[in-house]
Amino acid sequence: MNWIGVSWLSGLWLLALAAPIVIFYFLKLRRPRSEVPSLALWRQVMNDQRVNSPLQKFKRNLLLLLQLLLLLALTVAATQPFVRGDAANAAYVPVLIDHSASMAALDQPGGVSRLDEVKSEVRQLIDDLLPGQRLSIIAVGSTAKRLTDFSDNKRLLKAAVDGIEALPVESRLEDGLRVTQALARTVPVETVLLFSDGNVPPDVPFELPFQLNYRRLPAGGVNLGITALNARRAGPESWEVFARIEASQTEPAAGVSTGTLEIKLGNEVLASEHVSLAAKANERFAVRIDTDKAATVTATLRPDGFDALSSDNNASLDLPVPRPLTVYCPEDLDSYRRALESIENLVLYPVGDDSGPSEYDLVVSDRASDLDKQAPVAMYVGVVPPELQELVTVKTNLAELVDWRRSEPLLQHVQLADVQMSDEPQNAEGVRNEDYEERGYEVLAFGRSGPLLLKKSTPLRIEYDFLFHTDRSTMPYRIGFPILVSNLVQETLRGADLLEVRAGRTGVLDPISLAPNEEYAVTIPDGENVSLRSSESGQLVGVPAPAVGRYVVKRGGRTVATVGASLTSASETGLAITEKLQFKEIEVAADEDQLPSDKPLWRYFAFAGFGLLLAEWWIFQRRPRRAAA
């Protein structure tokens, strides 16, 4: 009987009420009166009955039997029995509900969304909550948000579940699991329930400290959506805009999904293309735009038939104003200046006494004093960053290159194999590459005794550090050197959104360059305002983007920037299903059936008791067949 349990065993004491019921029943039994000519025969009958069966009175007393059964039903209901499930019989159960974009997908025309199905199941789970059990509702999208503390307040829990809405963002389970892990430090959490449509990244970089029950709902229906909207600089005042349309994995009834893609520049329609895609297929559309101003490109997809997801049918792309790059490079660093001067659309500083703006797009320097110059991309040669000075020292010695990362954009098509270097970075004793990684540096080129080239990447800045001075090597004389500088400029263009731009993504907006240390109000598409303060570097970061559309940034009531956000997620549009979640050590398989939870039985016993009560009332109240004389 392990599959059944009771929550309040002491409730069985209620069975003791059977004694007074029996006593009062026979003491206070109200019987209908029936006058008979004589009791002579009936007395003989009763005497005979008592002699034959002393317990006959008890055996044949239907009303008493019903009352005892009623008491038994109510007692069992009071003990709150339940059928054990495999999962949710723990006391504290966090419930993770995926509310990413794909959860808004409908299963069929006029059908229900994945999220609505999840809500229905979770509401059932809440209804089946046993005494002592507490749930915590956590909504997981691109980030996680705990909606309730551990609570057994069903109204509160249901209100939290009902309040969850699907957001046009990608799924990231890690945040939800980390929130759960934090909860597990305060209360014992053994089991976590995850409700999702399976459209989550299969690899989750997280070590599971608890059991995860992964309930996967059936995927949504046929879907067509925009998964990419990018632009690449095609000339000083022209852009090549690309849009990618993808179809979901569900096979359309007609074999293909069709629709119309419309690309606009402002209100001007640049292209209107017919789209016809089979399941899992994609198609790329390109259009050239000539503009010398900042502009917004919008792409709108209008599916002809049923479309499971609507949030991926719109995307917008903000094209920046074309401008030349500002590059700082000391005048005595001739090799780099010459290479930079040969590149178009680039202004090189310093020029004479003009040291240029306070912030550059690119800094190339061999001076430690230039380490604090502001630029999104910087390259330092022959300078050891201060936080690495205890790890590495540069000796005047011939350095030997071991290997380099050829896939790194900076080093693409750059051959370093035969470069001779007269400076040799040497690791301090016991220092390994992991020590650099701990400080945020990535080794791009490995020397025999230490790293030759490092990269430090932060959201606001990319810094390349040649620990040897390139002028004291054969590098400037090699064909790869101008390619290296060109790669650096391309990276800078990319970082300054001057080479490539892509549609802003929902979730969190990309950093917006504004005036430093100012208070800004961001109006998100649904009308809500968010107040944020720009950083000292003039970046407005961490702007939540929970909806597809335009985000208006204002300061003092004046619009200072407009940024678009789109879903543009191939995984969300494709409604792909992840059957197994691969964690660091284990994998968790999806369960397509409803998650087993403890099923309380008290209501069935209560209903049975009610039925018995009605039966007893009916028997008690019914007229005897023979009316009293």
Place this chain on the structure above:
Amino acid sequence: MATSGQLTSLLSNSALARLERMRINPRKRQTNLGRGEHLARKGGTSTEFTDYRDYSAGDDVRYVDWNIFSRLNRPYLKLYRHEEEMHFVVLVDGSSSMVYGDKFLMAKRLAAAFCIVGLYGGERTSIYACHAFGRAPEFLPPMLGRPALRRALRFIENLEGGGDAMIDAAVDEVLLRHKGRGIVILLSDFLTFGDLMRPFNRLHAAGLEPHGIQILSPEELDPELSGDIRLVDSETGDALDISSANDLLALYHEHRQALEEDLATMCRQRGGRYLPVRSDETVDAVLFDRLRRQGWVR
């Protein structure tokens, strides 16, 4: 009350005409010494020949068969049956239990019929009606002949039921007042808490053949009771709680049938007869069919 042209409201005129021709048929001919219309077992002076015997000195020579004497030259005496009178007592149970289901009406009708048969048959007919315990019964003393018929019918018509008299106590009351051998017709439901053996024994000892007619209503023969119920005795007001009455009905029927068998046995052993009657039967069916077929009347 009789309507115009009808002798009594209890019986139709056609039934009266048929009753006039009927005679009671006692089993053991318990008669009185008084002269009557019932032949006694002993010899007598009636006109009905029974046997011869040798003449002995002192015999009345008027009874010598002279034709035999002339042929055999020996005197033989002719013997004749003796005809004696027989008392015919009708005892009506008028207790409350008899009021149910027209039992008392049936009893009154049967009593009237037996009175007619008795009076037309030349019996000394008397009627007793018992109502309450300890109270003297209403009765008509023994009557003879047709002139008493109207009085007897009026008496029966005016009987009213109700009371707590039990049949055994009623018999005691009757025997305090009645003298004479014959037949007693007991019209009752025989539902008594007392011992029925005793009244039958006393009747038998008093020279009365007990003929019992047990009148039961359909509700008593086939009660429709179910569940938990409180039964109240109509005579005594006593209550009896029963549970699952429908389950007890089989036992009830067993006891009722046992009572019928006991009554039949007690009547038969004392020279009488027993007849169970339903109160919803027609009186004609009882009188002219069942009583005749069972030899009560001829």
